[in-house]
Amino acid sequence: MDITLTGLTHRYKPKTPFERLALDDIHLSITSGSFLAIIGHTGSGKSTLIQHLNGLLKPSEGTMQVGNLTLSAQGKKQPLKELRRRVGIVFQYPEHQLFDETVEKDVMFGPMNFGVSEEQARQRAHAMIELVGLPAEVLTKSPFDLSGGQMRRVAIAGVLAMEPEVLVLDEPTAGLDPKGRREIMDLFYRLHKEKGLTTILVTHSMEDAAHYADRIVVMEQGRVYLEGTPSEVFREREMLQRASLDVPETLQFLLEWQQRSKQALTLSSFTIEDTARVIAQSFGEKGDEHAR
Amino acid sequence: MKELITVRDVSFQYPNEDKEALRNLSLSVYKGEWLAIVGHNGSGKSTLTKLLNGLLLPTAGEISVEGYSTAKEDELWDVRRRVGIVFQNPDNQFVGTSVRDDVAFGLENFGVPRDEMIQRIEDSVRRVNMSAFIDAEPHHLSGGQKQRVAIAGIIAQKPSIIILDEATSMLDPMGRKEVIETVKELNEKEGITVISITHDLEEAAKADRVIVMMQGEAKSQGTPREVFQNEQLLLEAGLDLPFSLKLGLALKEQGVPLKEQYITQEELVDALWTLHSQG
Ligand SMILES: Nc1ncnc2c1ncn2[C@@H]1O[C@H](COP(=O)(O)OP(=O)(O)OP(=O)(O)O)[C@@H](O)[C@H]1O
Numbered sequence A: 001m002d003i004t005l006t007g008l009t010h011r012y013k014p015k016t017p018f019e020r021l022a023l024d025d026i027h028l029s030i031t032s033g034s035f036l037a038i039i040g041h042t043g044s045g046k047s048t049l050i051q052h053l054n055g056l057l058k059p060s061e062g063t064m065q066v067g068n069l070t071l072s073a074q075g076k077k078q079p080l081k082e083l084r085r086r087v088g089i090v091f092q093y094p095e096h097q098l099f100d101e102t103v104e105k106d107v108m109f110g111p112m113n114f115g116v117s118e119e120q121a122r123q124r125a126h127a128m129i130e131l132v133g134l135p136a137e138v139l140t141k142s143p144f145d146l147s148g149g150q151m152r153r154v155a156i157a158g159v160l161a162m163e164p165e166v167l168v169l170d171e172p173t174a175g176l177d178p179k180g181r182r183e184i185m186d187l188f189y190r191l192h193k194e195k196g197l198t199t200i201l202v203t204h205s206m207e208d209a210a211h212y213a214d215r216i217v218v219m220e221q222g223r224v225y226l227e228g229t230p231s232e233v234f235r236e237r238e239m240l241q242r243a244s245l246d247v248p249e250t251l252q253f254l255l256e257w258q259q260r261s262k263q264a265l266t267l268s269s270f271t272i273e274d275t276a277r278v279i280a281q282s283f284g285e286k287g288d289e290h291a292r
Numbered sequence B: 001m002k003e004l005i006t007v008r009d010v011s012f013q014y015p016n017e018d019k020e021a022l023r024n025l026s027l028s029v030y031k032g033e034w035l036a037i038v039g040h041n042g043s044g045k046s047t048l049t050k051l052l053n054g055l056l057l058p059t060a061g062e063i064s065v066e067g068y069s070t071a072k073e074d075e076l077w078d079v080r081r082r083v084g085i086v087f088q089n090p091d092n093q094f095v096g097t098s099v100r101d102d103v104a105f106g107l108e109n110f111g112v113p114r115d116e117m118i119q120r121i122e123d124s125v126r127r128v129n130m131s132a133f134i135d136a137e138p139h140h141l142s143g144g145q146k147q148r149v150a151i152a153g154i155i156a157q158k159p160s161i162i163i164l165d166e167a168t169s170m171l172d173p174m175g176r177k178e179v180i181e182t183v184k185e186l187n188e189k190e191g192i193t194v195i196s197i198t199h200d201l202e203e204a205a206k207a208d209r210v211i212v213m214m215q216g217e218a219k220s221q222g223t224p225r226e227v228f229q230n231e232q233l234l235l236e237a238g239l240d241l242p243f244s245l246k247l248g249l250a251l252k253e254q255g256v257p258l259k260e261q262y263i264t265q266e267e268l269v270d271a272l273w274t275l276h277s278q279g
């Protein structure tokens, strides 16, 4: 589903002494079926931006278009229900989206709210809980009697159970253990491909942005600061550092090595294997027998 | 080294649960150290945190902090003023309607005089780079800004032990480094003991000591070098290897004859350089 933001501006607490301009004239198009990563330092406006995508926040100026649905500053009748059916958001803090007595009811709520039968919703809930790596025992527990990472997984299960067409993820792996982080990111990516989802990932992991995204948007003080493919964006190290970001750790390491060894090296992807290969070659070029 | 916290044979079971969240746990925390605790989701890390300042009481075993027992009601206050916890979800920690009030609240509780209070508030908020937001409402900050404020609240209290329960998980990479540096400074200059619960293995690799939790038990304890040797255990515990170890292994696979395991990037670059110069 194509998404277009035109002159999107958001002010919190307008016309009060606490007014804060959180988004400033954002223009952005996200192609249906693409995977977009949004990066940017703390307070740059990422969460504010994505909360417009399902109408939780309303633009102060400008418009947002999701498929044939439009949300605008002036609009009287906003298509919220339809928007929320299409766009599923995993919030930055899972506690903000969990509410029901049990995990099972919590995950079933979304689908049932959009007309799925109770039986089917239950089936989905059970399947999703397994998919996010939780044991079936948690279904009868209160979502608030879980560990932080377990809550995160329940929140993800709840959003996936709604089978949205647009999947919006606000730091979905914060709080997950390293194995879970990899598994859940791979799960999102698999669903993205299999179901042709449009996926928007807000992340502080430059590695995930490099690995999964087709395009990256860098936010800075409520504006789009940089935009492009991962290799285009991560070519701009100085610009990123000025926005208090950096390149992925593989590239950081390679640059460090390049400086030491005084050889010009290029990385074609950002994986560890690729980095190791390039460094091993730099041994080879010296006529060293170690490298194959 | 002086033992600050002693956890002896501690088990804990939440009411209405059939499984124990912690099982027969024994560990010590020493004065001035930086201890990292790692482990899979649900392994009992946050539960342990709550036991350490007496928010929860062990169902078996004993916990003491600088000699004060968490199980004795008249000693609980002495425990709490020594152990400052930055909780996993900062929203649960905020009480004030502005950042300033919020930090003040914790200090009022400890009877800090007014003049000193003002000083400490400004100082701690500045240390986490949130001075521009001192009048903002904590609940209306961005995710990472909330974490910074939660940390300021604890720093201001000057506890002898700071526990960070994934307190930097929402920060951008540079912000995370900055905040860790700030706490590191307190650790080194003022001898504040730090327990950092984290899923960031790069950060854990820089600790003095690491404990690996798994299913409510401490499965491994030691220096990062010792603990990260055991790849098998780490994977079983839902973890992974830190970046430099992984890259080191990949380099060996590519035929670069590295001899040891290098747990920081600096060590790895140095080792590569030595090899390269010899080659
Ligand atoms: N409810 C609110 N009321 C007032 N200001 C707010 C509110 N929510 C966010 N802000 C402010 O708007 C700006 C953008 O916040 P936002 O949450 O979008 O940032 P973010 O990029 O998601 O940051 P993080 O990486 O820390 O989550 C920040 O300066 C923040 O303090």
Ligand SMILES: Nc1ncnc2c1ncn2[C@@H]1O[C@H](COP(=O)(O)OP(=O)(O)OP(=O)(O)O)[C@@H](O)[C@H]1O
Residues within 6 Å of the ligand: A144, A145, A146, A147, A148, A149, A150, A175, A177, B014, B015, B017, B021, B039, B040, B041, B042, B043, B044, B045, B046, B047, B048, B088
């Ligand atoms: N209030 C509670 N009531 C019942 N069970 C709980 C409660 N809080 C946690 N648990 C359970 O206790 C176990 C340990 O949880 P704990 O929060 O200590 O894990 P953790 O290691 O901090 O995990 P994470 O990395 O996800 O934060 C988990 O199985 C969890 O489901």
Ligand SMILES: [Mg+2]
Residues within 6 Å of the ligand: A046, A047, A048, A092, A170, B142, B143, B144
């Ligand atoms: Mg955010």
Ligand SMILES: [Mg+2]
Residues within 6 Å of the ligand: A147, A148, A149, B045, B046, B047, B088, B165
């Ligand atoms: Mg926890």
